[in-house]
Amino acid sequence: MFSNTKSDQSNVAQNRSHGDVNLNIITRQEHTISRAHISDNALKVLYRLNKHGYDAFLVGGGVRDLLLDKEPKDFDIATNATPEQIKQLFRNCRLIGRRFRLAHIMFGREIIEVATFRGHHQEPEKNQSAQSKEGMLLRDNVYGTVEEDAERRDFTINAMYYNIADFSIHDYANGVADLKAGVIRMIGDPETRYREDPVRMIRAIRFAAKLNMTIEPNTAAPIKELVHLMSGVPGARLFEESLKLLQSGQGWATYLLLREYNLFSCLFPTVAQYFTPEQNSDVEKMAEIVLKSTDKRINEGKRINPAFMFAAFLWYPLQYRAKELAEARKLNHYDAIMMASNDILDEQVRHLAIPRRHSATIRDIWQLQLRLTRRSGKRAFQMLELNKFRAGFDMLEMRGKVEGGQAKELATWWQEFQDAPSVHRQNMVQSVGSEKPSGRRRKRPHSKRKSSKPKAKE
Ligand code: ATP
Numbered sequence: 001m002f003s004n005t006k007s008d009q010s011n012v013a014q015n016r017s018h019g020d021v022n023l024n025i026i027t028r029q030e031h032t033i034s035r036a037h038i039s040d041n042a043l044k045v046l047y048r049l050n051k052h053g054y055d056a057f058l059v060g061g062g063v064r065d066l067l068l069d070k071e072p073k074d075f076d077i078a079t080n081a082t083p084e085q086i087k088q089l090f091r092n093c094r095l096i097g098r099r100f101r102l103a104h105i106m107f108g109r110e111i112i113e114v115a116t117f118r119g120h121h122q123e124p125e126k127n128q129s130a131q132s133k134e135g136m137l138l139r140d141n142v143y144g145t146v147e148e149d150a151e152r153r154d155f156t157i158n159a160m161y162y163n164i165a166d167f168s169i170h171d172y173a174n175g176v177a178d179l180k181a182g183v184i185r186m187i188g189d190p191e192t193r194y195r196e197d198p199v200r201m202i203r204a205i206r207f208a209a210k211l212n213m214t215i216e217p218n219t220a221a222p223i224k225e226l227v228h229l230m231s232g233v234p235g236a237r238l239f240e241e242s243l244k245l246l247q248s249g250q251g252w253a254t255y256l257l258l259r260e261y262n263l264f265s266c267l268f269p270t271v272a273q274y275f276t277p278e279q280n281s282d283v284e285k286m287a288e289i290v291l292k293s294t295d296k297r298i299n300e301g302k303r304i305n306p307a308f309m310f311a312a313f314l315w316y317p318l319q320y321r322a323k324e325l326a327e328a329r330k331l332n333h334y335d336a337i338m339m340a341s342n343d344i345l346d347e348q349v350r351h352l353a354i355p356r357r358h359s360a361t362i363r364d365i366w367q368l369q370l371r372l373t374r375r376s377g378k379r380a381f382q383m384l385e386l387n388k389f390r391a392g393f394d395m396l397e398m399r400g401k402v403e404g405g406q407a408k409e410l411a412t413w414w415q416e417f418q419d420a421p422s423v424h425r426q427n428m429v430q431s432v433g434s435e436k437p438s439g440r441r442r443k444r445p446h447s448k449r450k451s452s453k454p455k456a457k458e
């Protein structure tokens with residue numbers, strides 16, 4: 001099935017059969033992958049498997065990125081040893097996974113993932129593999145040959161195997177040619193493969209954006225029709241994928257492509273409902289600013305806080321919800337924001353499961369937007385000490401760029417306050433001390449408070 005003469009993809013896909021593979025072997029002399037660029041730990045694992053008589057290949061993104069002269073994110077290994085056999089060879093081995101059983105070989109902070117070749121999943125009676133009504137694979141632990149393993153991978157450029165026995169590359173799906181041509185091409189029939197695992201749709205987008213490649217037309221064609229399948233993907237997996245998509249240094253390009261394929265709305269429906277044809281709503285402006293700034297930070301090697309992007313994406317949807325609630329239930333601004341925060345996060349988590357530790361940070365960043373308006377007395381000084389201050393301030397600055405007006409003035413004030421010598425800081429605080437706090441609409445005293453929501457600690 002890998003004969004893959006590019007024009008006859010659909011025919012080829014109908015004829016999926018084992019063994020009918022078109023293997024190109026690229027010898028050590030003919031390619032540029034040097035062991036010097038492979039992690040020592042990955043090499044150790046490859047050598048040891050090989051020494052004990054097993055096949056051992058580096059595969060996936062490791063091979064792809066090395067051929068592109070990029071630094072791989074991780075090194076994945078495929079072998080014909082079973083997970084149990086792998087465990088016997090390595091003391092530092094943990095078997096993980098239910099959907100896919102995998103071995104993790106632990107070397108301090110580096111984890112080398114070793115997978116046993118996967119076979120076809122055609123014998124459901126064995127209870128090794130399971131499929132949902134939609135054709136989605138739920139369990140998938142049938143082992144197979146390296147050829148079958150290659151057919152089970154997603155894109156041709158991800159199915160190149162670097163053989164530790166002779167340092168050659170086994171290219172089963174013409175991945176080398178596609179890599180040279182800059183093409184993301186699904187192995188097999190794209191629609192079937194998307195139905196088996198809808199995450200492959202966002203992986204196509206991810207690689208196209210990350211590698212600046214184009215999605216081959218047959219691979220691209222079914223995506224828009226199948227977007228609805230994304231709702232069957234567990235939220236925890238979508239959260240992980242969203243980080244890989246948007247927080248790997250090409251977030252802005254990936255976002256644009258996700259929008260083009262109607263996939264962004266599967267991940268962030270609350271955000272996507274404010275999308276406009278002109279792409280210039282405040283929600284969209286904020287998304288652009290936060291994604292470009294995240295890309296810049298990552299590419300400069302700076303740390304990022306994963307929660308920040310979510311806080312920024314959802315900030316304006318939060319404002320709109322709060323306004324509705326304030327009007328419908330006669331709540332003050334503060335209470336409306338608190339209630340809307342719950343709504344917006346609940347809604348988001350139903351699609352993409354943001355872990356609790358991150359949602360707590362998102363709330364902190366939002367609350368800081370209210371607190372940053374209050375600067376009199378000791379407040380401004382205390383605020384600087386908060387460990388989320390920087391994130392709160394960064395978001396205020398982004399809001400300033402989106403909205404101008406008060407947010408912009410406030411961001412400028414805080415910037416100046418941080419830069420100022422302490423005498424000047426005192427003056428700054430005194431001059432705001434005589435003003436009414438801005439942006440705070442809560443009237444006090446308020447005798448008819450209905451809500452029992454807790455007040456922010458200030
Ligand atoms: P990255 O640079 O993001 O690590 P990668 O290609 O290595 O890219 P991984 O998620 O690490 O991606 O997966 C390793 C390999 O496993 C892929 O290259 C691909 O061959 C295979 N793979 C991963 N996810 C899928 C999937 N959903 N369907 C089929 N094959 C997959």
Ligand code: MG
Pocket residue numbers: 060061062073074075076
């Ligand atoms: Mg990888």
